[in-house]
Each structure stands twice: as structure tokens, then as C-alpha cells.
Amino acid sequence: MEALTGILMASLFHAATLFLLTAGLQLTFGVMRVVNLACGTLFALGAYAGVSAVHWALSRGVPVELFPLVLLLAGIMVGLIGIPLERLLRTAYKRPEAFQLLLTFALVLILQDGLRLIWGADPQQTPNVATALGSVTVFGTVVASYTLIVIGLAIAIAVGLGGFLERTQAGKILRATAENREASAAMGVNVPRTYMLVFTIGTMLSTAGGALIVPTSAASLQMGVELVVEAFAVVVIGGLGSMKGAAFAAVLVCLIRSVALSTFPEMEILAIYIVVVAVLMARPSGLFGKRYA
Amino acid sequence: MKDAVHSVGRRRSIRTLGGLALAATAVSHAAPAFAQNRPLRIGIIAPRTGMLGFAGECGFRAVEWGVARLNAQGGIGGRKVELVTEEETSPKDTIDRFRKLVLQEKVDCVQGLISSGVSLALAPAAEQSRVLTLMWDGTTQDGVKEMLPNPAYVFRAVDNEIGVVMATLLTLKHYKGKFLRIAGVNPDYTYGRNAWTTFQAILKKYNVPNTVVSEQWLKAGATDLSSNVATLKAAAPDLVFSSLIFSDLPVFMRQSHNAGLTQSARFVLPDGGWQQLALKKEFTPEGLVLGHGSMYFESPNASALQKTFVKDYVDRYKEVPHFEGDRAYFCLQLYKAGVERALKAGGKWPNSSEIAAAIPGLPVETFGGMGTMRPDHIPDMTMFGGLTTHRNAYDFVTLSTVETMSTRDIQKPPGADFWQWLDSARFPV
Numbered sequence: 001m002e003a004l005t006g007i008l009m010a011s012l013f014h015a016a017t018l019f020l021l022t023a024g025l026q027l028t029f030g031v032m033r034v035v036n037l038a039c040g041t042l043f044a045l046g047a048y049a050g051v052s053a054v055h056w057a058l059s060r061g062v063p064v065e066l067f068p069l070v071l072l073l074a075g076i077m078v079g080l081i082g083i084p085l086e087r088l089l090r091t092a093y094k095r096p097e098a099f100q101l102l103l104t105f106a107l108v109l110i111l112q113d114g115l116r117l118i119w120g121a122d123p124q125q126t127p128n129v130a131t132a133l134g135s136v137t138v139f140g141t142v143v144a145s146y147t148l149i150v151i152g153l154a155i156a157i158a159v160g161l162g163g164f165l166e167r168t169q170a171g172k173i174l175r176a177t178a179e180n181r182e183a184s185a186a187m188g189v190n191v192p193r194t195y196m197l198v199f200t201i202g203t204m205l206s207t208a209g210g211a212l213i214v215p216t217s218a219a220s221l222q223m224g225v226e227l228v229v230e231a232f233a234v235v236v237i238g239g240l241g242s243m244k245g246a247a248f249a250a251v252l253v254c255l256i257r258s259v260a261l262s263t264f265p266e267m268e269i270l271a272i273y274i275v276v277v278a279v280l281m282a283r284p285s286g287l288f289g290k291r292y293a
Numbered sequence: 294m295k296d297a298v299h300s301v302g303r304r305r306s307i308r309t310l311g312g313l314a315l316a317a318t319a320v321s322h323a324a325p326a327f328a329q330n331r332p333l334r335i336g337i338i339a340p341r342t343g344m345l346g347f348a349g350e351c352g353f354r355a356v357e358w359g360v361a362r363l364n365a366q367g368g369i370g371g372r373k374v375e376l377v378t379e380e381e382t383s384p385k386d387t388i389d390r391f392r393k394l395v396l397q398e399k400v401d402c403v404q405g406l407i408s409s410g411v412s413l414a415l416a417p418a419a420e421q422s423r424v425l426t427l428m429w430d431g432t433t434q435d436g437v438k439e440m441l442p443n444p445a446y447v448f449r450a451v452d453n454e455i456g457v458v459m460a461t462l463l464t465l466k467h468y469k470g471k472f473l474r475i476a477g478v479n480p481d482y483t484y485g486r487n488a489w490t491t492f493q494a495i496l497k498k499y500n501v502p503n504t505v506v507s508e509q510w511l512k513a514g515a516t517d518l519s520s521n522v523a524t525l526k527a528a529a530p531d532l533v534f535s536s537l538i539f540s541d542l543p544v545f546m547r548q549s550h551n552a553g554l555t556q557s558a559r560f561v562l563p564d565g566g567w568q569q570l571a572l573k574k575e576f577t578p579e580g581l582v583l584g585h586g587s588m589y590f591e592s593p594n595a596s597a598l599q600k601t602f603v604k605d606y607v608d609r610y611k612e613v614p615h616f617e618g619d620r621a622y623f624c625l626q627l628y629k630a631g632v633e634r635a636l637k638a639g640g641k642w643p644n645s646s647e648i649a650a651a652i653p654g655l656p657v658e659t660f661g662g663m664g665t666m667r668p669d670h671i672p673d674m675t676m677f678g679g680l681t682t683h684r685n686a687y688d689f690v691t692l693s694t695v696e697t698m699s700t701r702d703i704q705k706p707p708g709a710d711f712w713q714w715l716d717s718a719r720f721p722v
Contacts, residue, residue, distance in 0.1 A: 003527030006552070010523030017517070121346035123516070123540035128575045130551050144551050147519075216551065217516040218544045222344065226515060254520065261524040265509050 005141040007262065011254040013147045013216075016154030019250040020209030021227060022234045023161065023243060024202035030241035031178040031198040034089060034100050038107035039206045039231065040224030042079075045111060046210025047219035048119045049078035053211070054126040064132045068149045068212070071129075075204070075211030082203030086196045093195075112221055121221065129215035150212050157205070158247055165243070174198060178241075233272050237279050239289020248288065332373040335360075335628070336394035339405035339429065339621075340381040344514045344539050348407050348567060348617040349381065352429050355618030355660075356404070358605060359625045369629045370636045381406060384414035391415055395424050402645075404624045406431035407617070409453065409484065413440060416447045425631075425645045427624035430617060436483045437711035446649050448627070448670040450620060451700055454711065456584040457488045457536060458703040459676050460563035461495040462722055463582045463696060467680060468532065468559055469499075474506045476530035476558075478521065478545060480537055481510035488536035488563060494715055499722070506530050514539045522548040526557075534561045543571035550576035566677070567615055569690075574683045577690045581681040585692070586616030587623070588661040589677035591685075592695050599660040613687075616661070616677075623659040623674070627666060630655045662697075669707040673700045 025039045053074030054067060062070060085107065092100045130146040137143070165171040177184045177194045185191045210219070217223070234253050238245025253272055260271035279286060337356060339349035360374045368374050377398045379390040387406075394400045402425040406412040412431020419426035420441065427448045433441040437454065441447060477492070479485035489508070496503055507528035509521050518541070525533065533554070537545055542565055549555050555578040565572060566585030590603050590613040602622070606614045631652035635643035638651070653668045662675040675697050682693035702721050705714040 003529075006526055007520070007523045010519040010552075014517055014519050116342060121342040123543075123571070125543060125547070125571065125573075128547065128551075128573075130547075131575075142553060213517060216519060216544075216548055218540050220514060220516055220540045222514045223516045226512060227517070258520045258524060261509060261520055262527065265507070265524075268510070 001139060002141045005139040006143075007258045008255075009138065009141070009143045009147055009151075011258045012151050012251065014257075015250040015254040016151045017209045017213040018227070018230060018234060018254060019154055019247050020157065020205045020212070022231045022238070022246040022250055023158070024205035024209075025231060025235060026238070026241055026243055026246045027161075027205070028199055028202040029235075030243075031174055032093075032195055033097075034092075034199075035097070035104070036199075036202065037101060037104040037228070038085075038111060039202075040226075040228030041108045041111040041115075042081075042203050042206040042224070043210040043227055044115060044219060044221065044224035045078055045081070046075040046207030046212075047214040047217070047223060048115055048124060048210075049074045049207065050211030050214040051119075051124040051126050051219050054129060054215070058127065064129065067129045067133070067215070068146065068153065071211045071215070072153060072208055075208030078211075079200065079204030079207040081207075082200035083196060085203065086199035089199065090192070090195075108224070112224075115221055119219070123218040123220040125218045126215050144216075146215060153212065157208070158243070161205075161243065170197070230272070233276050236276050236286060239286025242286065242288035245286055245288030249286075330372075332375040333369055333402075333632075334375050334377055334398060334400040335625075336391075336398060336400035336403040337376055337378045337405045338381045338387060338390060338394070338403060339378075339407055342380070343382070345381070345407050348430070348615075349405075351614050351617040352405065352407070352621035353378065354606065354610065355602070355614065355621040356625055358602060359622045363625070363629065370632050370642070381408060381411055384411045387411045388415050388418050391418060392422070395422050401425070402427065402628055402648075404621070404628070405429055409434070412449065416441050416444070416449070419447050420444055422446075423645055425628070425649055427627060429620040429624055437487055442669075442708070444670050446645060448624075448649075448652065448666055448672075451587070451672055451674060452704050452711070453484050454487055454491050455676060455700055455704050456563040456586060456678075457491045458495065458715075458720070459678050459698050460561050460582050460584045461492050462698070462703070462720055463678055463680075464492075464532070464534075464561050465495070465499060465501065465722055467580075467582065469501060472531035472559060473503060474529060474531045475503045476507040476509075476525055476528055476533045477505070478507075478509045478511065478525065478533060478535040478537065480513050480539075480541070482513065485510065485536050489534065491715065492534050492561075492563075494712070495720075498716065511537065511541055511545075513541070515541050516544050518545050518548050521545075522552045522554065525549070526552045526554050530558050532559045532561065534563075535565075536563055538564050538567050540568075540571070542568045543573070543576075546572060547576040550578070563678075567617070569615055570612055572681075572689050574688060574690055577681060579680070579682050579690070579693070581690070583678060583681050583690070583692065585677040585679075586619070587659070587664075587674045587676055588614070588616040588619035589679075589692060589695055590614055591691055592661075592677060594695075596658070596660070596662065598658060602660055619660040619674075623657065623664050623672070626657045626659060627652055627655065627664075630657050667707060671704070671707070673704070675699055676703065 021043050028036045050071045053070050057070045092103045130144050133145040135142045135144050234249040238249030256271050260267045339352050341349050364373050381387050404427045406428045407430040409432050416433045428450050430450045433449050477489040479489045561582040563584040565583045631648045635647040635651040653666045664674040666672050679692035679694050679696045681690040685691045705711050
């Protein structure tokens with residue numbers, strides 16, 4: 001039971017950060033129909049910002065209990081980079097999808113070089129914030145409090161995002177724009193501003209995910225590329241554009257990975273893609289996705 | 294069809310031009326250099342960015358330090374030394390840069406190369422170009438199989454697996470009888486696979502009872518290992534062997550510590566010294582077997598040369614060097630010794646073949662001690678390792694007792710099959 005709880009908590013922690021990354025990807029595609037290949041690099045940007053924020057907070061004597069908040073704020077603030085990036089993407093909205101993909105891939109390269117320029121090529125770590133926050137016992141297993149905080153924050157963000165999309169005027173406008181851009185514009189919706197809002201929120205979700213994971217990991221130039229592969233598996237399983245799908249599939253992918261690691265480690269990645277292939281064959285639009293003509 | 298004919302014609306022309314260029318290079322390197330008054334140009338190819346950037350940077354710094362000293366003492370054979378640097382990236386691009394160094398920059402020798410994948414691909418091109426090429430850390434092995442058995446111009450680094458052999462012998466020395474359940478967390482490429490197999494093979498050779506409770510293969514540079522560590526903890530190993538060497542190693546140690554694994558299991562990191570600065574005390578336990586390759590910066594028996602280098606390095610870069618600096622300096626000194634021996638023997642400036650022939654067997658002082666190049670162009674050096682301690686003035690772990698082994702005892706002899714040798718070798722246990 002103890003071992004199972006440990007594996008489950010680790011899976012949920014990984015799923016929490018993976019969800020934030022894919023939620024950004026889903027939101028951007030759901031409303032704008034843009035597949036943002038740069039989401040992984042934005043995740044890395046958040047991680048680097050998190051490292052700098054922790055060092056800043058330490059130098060200012062910020063209590064360690066506030067560090068998760070500091071990291072979240074750092075991730076959200078650096079996510080404002082979404083505003084100029086969306087401005088750049090506007091040039092591609094009316095062009096073929098391949099052009100959009102190329103443009104977001106160009107963003108990957110530009111952002112990676114930017115990260116290298118600012119933080120250097122060496123991976124960056126924070127002091128051990130995760131253990132400084134102490135631990136709690138869950139079903140007989142000692143779990144770092146930071147793990148639970150991140151899982152809690154991800155759930156709160158998921159619920160908040162759901163509430164925002166379902167219950168607010170702005171959320172309704174976003175959904176309407178996602179359904180029919182032209183009709184929304186005819187009804188007076190400022191579509192360019194909506195797109196900017198969506199892309200910036202999507203970016204903030206990715207950067208917040210990166211900032212939150214860094215105390216247990218390290219910020220490195222490759223981390224985005226590595227995660228984006230898993231993120232696309234989540235998107236395919238959950239359904240492109242579906243937030244519920246992202247949440248469900250992120251947990252599923254992380255559980256599959258953990259089970260594979262425990263039983264057949266050689267199948268860690270293969271196991272995920274067997275599920276991806278199965279979903280693509282049985283339900284090409286994903287478990288929660290809409291069928292596109 | 295017409296396009297195809299033109300295309301073939303153009304390819305032929307390029308091939309002819311390439312052949313001429315290669316021949317011209319071969320002639321220029323086979324014949325004695327005429328312009329002996331010009332500085333010696335050493336081309337350096339090493340990574341300064343990406344996953345291996347931390348290693349390449351240390352090598353570059355050591356070479357710059359060595360060249361400054363050489364030039365202050367009159368250079369090599371009376372000629373000053375100039376460095377021409379290029380980045381090591383993918384095999385294809387690196388080969389192109391190697392050719393640029395040879396054909397355009399007209400370097401006298403090429404040194405550097407860290408990635409096994411790159412060096413393995415580049416070695417035949419270097420051999421074909423007849424340019425003396427001394428590798429810092431690159432090999433010409435595909436796994437443990439030698440792909441360039443009798444090179445004339447290429448000199449490679451020690452076998453990748455010697456760090457593992459030494460760390461395993463240290464594990465037996467310090468931990469034999471104290472573990473039963475073992476786990477391996479290794480990079481998912483040839484080195485990681487061989488490292489884990491080598492570790493298990495030596496345990497078997499010495500009849501050390503053990504049960505493998507977990508085997509994990511990580512992508513190079515992976516940074517989220519929470520699921521891996523949770524699975525590892527669930528397996529409850531007594532001993533964890535990990536040949537991770539990139540940014541994944543400190544992440545793995547940190548997450549292991551956070552999961553309480555460093556309190557319940559012993560760790561063996563055969564080449565972890567590469568990441569010494571990142572192995573912070575706050576998450577790296579004492580008593581861990583840590584390999585430091587061919588140099589340990591705080592060796593109690595360090596030579597005056599090493600002490601000067603480490604002091605200058607720390608003064609300038611505010612951090613301590615790792616063993617890549619030693620490998621780079623070793624190559625520079627080998628080249629110097631080879632040129633000067635050939636010069637003395639021939640009385641005129643030697644060509645690449647003469648220098649290459651002069652290098653094997655020459656004793657060369659490097660930071661980690663004396664080193665030599667074997668006739669098969671694989672070096673013999675001293676390797677360092679030991680158990681970690683927190684009793685130091687740094688924020689990272691150092692060694693409590695520094696143990697050394699000669700590669701003469703822990704590296705396969707020329708021409709031997711690695712696995713057969715491993716089975717029959719008599720190690721200094």
C-alpha cells in the first residue's frame with residue numbers, strides 16, 4: 001500500500017504539471033486552431049523564471065511557505081510573453097496549417113537561443129524548496145508537502161479555468177469564437193483581442209507548469225522538447241481542444257508510465273504509445289474530442 | 294533525364310574536387326611543413342552549448358591555460374601555438390567543421406571531441422585526411438567493439454567503461470555483504486546499457502549475491518524523474534547503481550533524496566564526478582561511491598602542476614574543474630611531446646605521420662599524474678574515485694578518501710574483447 005501510494009502521488013505530481021502544459025496547448029487549439037509547438041519551450045521558460053524567482057525570493061528573505069506562490073506568480077508573469085508572441089502569430093492565421101506549425105517551430109528555436117543567452121547552457125537548479133516545506137504522511141507514505149501543493153494548485157487552476165470558460169462572459173465569448181469565428185465577429189466580438197487573451201492564458205499555463213516543477217527538477221534547454229512528446233500523447237488521447245480530455249489523459253498517461261516502470265521498464269514509452277494508437281484507431285478524435293469534418 | 298545527367302555530372306565534379314582537396318590535404322600533411330616560422334595551429338572541436346556544454350567548456354579552459362603556459366615557455370618545438378575553435382554538435386556538422394579546420398584553417402592537428410557518437414563518425418574522416426586527431430573523451434568504439442582497430446592518425450580516449458569497472462571494484466571493497474537488492478537507473482543508450490551490464494558482470498565474477506529489483510532506462514537529459522524515483526523506492530533496493538552523467542544526475546539525486554531513498558539505499562555513480570558542482574550536499578548523501586575520472590581537483594597527492602591549474606581555474610572561473618580539463622590538457626601535452634620527440638629524431642620539422650609514430654609510449658605529465666598512449670592509440674592514465682563526504686567548505690560533496698587505480702589494471706588490453714577480458718581479468722580488489 002505504501003509503495004502504491006508513493007507511485008500514485010508521483011504520477012499525480014507529474015500529471016499536474018503535464019496537465020498545465022497541455023491545457024495551454026488545448027486552449028490555443030480549441031479557440032484559435034493553432035497547434036503551438038513552442039508550448040514545451042514556454043514550459044522551459046517558466047522553469048528558468050522559477051529558478052530566478054526562487055533566488056530572488058531567498059535574497060529578499062521571503063518565508064519558504066510562500067515559495068509555491070512565488071513560483072506560480074513568476075510563471076504567470078513570464079507568461080505575458082504570450083502577448084508579443086500572439087502578435088507574431090497573427091501573420092499566420094489565414095495561412096495554411098503547415099505555415100503555422102513552421103512559425104511555432106521557429107519560436108522554439110528563437111526561445112531556446114533566448115534562454116541560452118539569458119541563463120546559459122548549463123541546467124539551473126533551485127535550492128531544495130521541495131524538502132524545505134516539509135512532508136506529510138498519506139496512507140502510511142511520507143509525501144513531500146510541495147507535491148501535494150502542486151497537485152492542489154493544478155486542480156485549482158483546472159477548476160478555475162473550467163469555471164472561467166463555462167460561467168463568465170469572457171469565457172462564453174471564447175467558446176463562441178471557438179465555435180464560429182466569423183459569426184462571433186459579426187455579433188461584435190473583438191476576435192483579435194480574444195485571440196490575444198487566449199494565447200496569453202495558454203502561455204501562462206505552460207510557463208506556470210514549468211515554474212512549479214522546477215524545485216523538484218532542473219531547468220534545462222532540452223526539457224521542453226522532452227515534455228512536448230508526452231504532451232502530444234495527452235492531446236491525442238484526450239482529444240484536441242478538450243480541457244476535460246487534457247486532465248483525464250494527463251493522469252492516464254502518467255499512470256500508464258508508472259505502471260510500465262514498475263512492471264516492464266523497457267516499455268515505459270511504448271506503453272503510452274500503444275494507448276495512443278488504440279485511441280486513434282477506436283476514436284480518432286480522442287476520448288473527449290469533437291469530431292471535425 | 295537531362296537534369297539527371299547534369300546532376301550526375303555535377304556530383305562527379307564535386308567528387309573530383311573533393312578528391313583533389315583531400316589529396317592536397319594529404320600531401321600537405323605528409324610532407325614536412327615549410328612555413329616553420331608560422332605558429333602551430335591546433336584546431337579544437339568541442340561542445341560549448343547543449344547537454345555536453347559543461348564538459349566542453351572545462352576542456353577549452355584547460356587547453357587555453359595550457360597553451361598560455363606553453364607559449365610563455367617558447368611554444369612547441371620553438372613555435373608558438375594558436376588555437377582555432379569549432380563547436381561539436383551532430384556527427385555530420387562536426388565532420389564538416391573538421392574539414393573546415395583542415396582545409397581552410399590549415400590546422401596542424403585537431404584535438405577535442407567528447408561525444409562518442411560524434412567521434413565514432415569523425416574518426417574515419419580524420420584517418421582519411423591524415424590529420425593528427427587527439428580525442429579528449431571521444432572513442433572509436435561502437436558499444437565496446439573497436440571500429441578503428443589500427444589507427445595511424447587518430448588517438449582516442451580511454452574506454453568508456455573503465456569508470457564503471459573502478460566504481461564497481463570500490464563498491465565491492467566498501468559495500469560487499471551490505472547489499473542484496475540492487476537497482477539500475479541508467480541512460481538509455483549504449484554507454485548506459487554497457488555500464489549496467491558491466492556492473493552486474495563484475496558482481497557475478499566475484500560471486501556477490503544480488504537480486505535486481507528495478508531496472509530503468511532514462512532518456513539523456515531527462516528532468517522529470519518523479520515517477521522513476523517513486524517506482525525505484527517501491528522496489529526497495531539496498532544499492533542503486535546509476536551511470537547518469539548529464540543534468541539528469543543531480544535531478545535524480547535530488548528526487549531520490551526527497552523520496553527518502555538516499556537514507557535507505559547506497560548509491561554508486563561511476564562517472565558522477567563530471568557533475569560534481571551540481572551534486573549538492575543537501576541531497577547527495579555521504580558514503581556514496583563517486584567516480585571522478587582521470588582527475589580529482591582536491592587529490593591529497595596532487596602534483597604541483599595540478600595544484601597550480603586548480604588554483605588558477607578557481608581564481609578565474611570561481612568554480613573547480615572536473616576531469617574533462619585533464620583529458621584536454623593530456624592531449625595537448627601528448628602532441629607537444631610527440632612533436633618534440635620526432636623533431637629530435639629527424640632533425641627537421643616532422644610531418645603528421647612522424648609525430649603520430651612518436652607519441653605511443655611517451656610519458657606525459659598531466660593533472661591526474663603521468664599518462665601514456667598505448668600502441669593501439671588508447672591512453673593509460675590514473676583514475677580517481679572514492680566515497681563522498683560533506684566535510685568540506687563547498688556546497689557540493691567531495692571525497693572522504695581518494696582512491697586511485699591505473700587503467701593498466703582496469704582497461705582491456707589492446708585487441709581484447711571487452712566481455713571476455715572482463716571475465717578473465719584479475720582486478721586489484
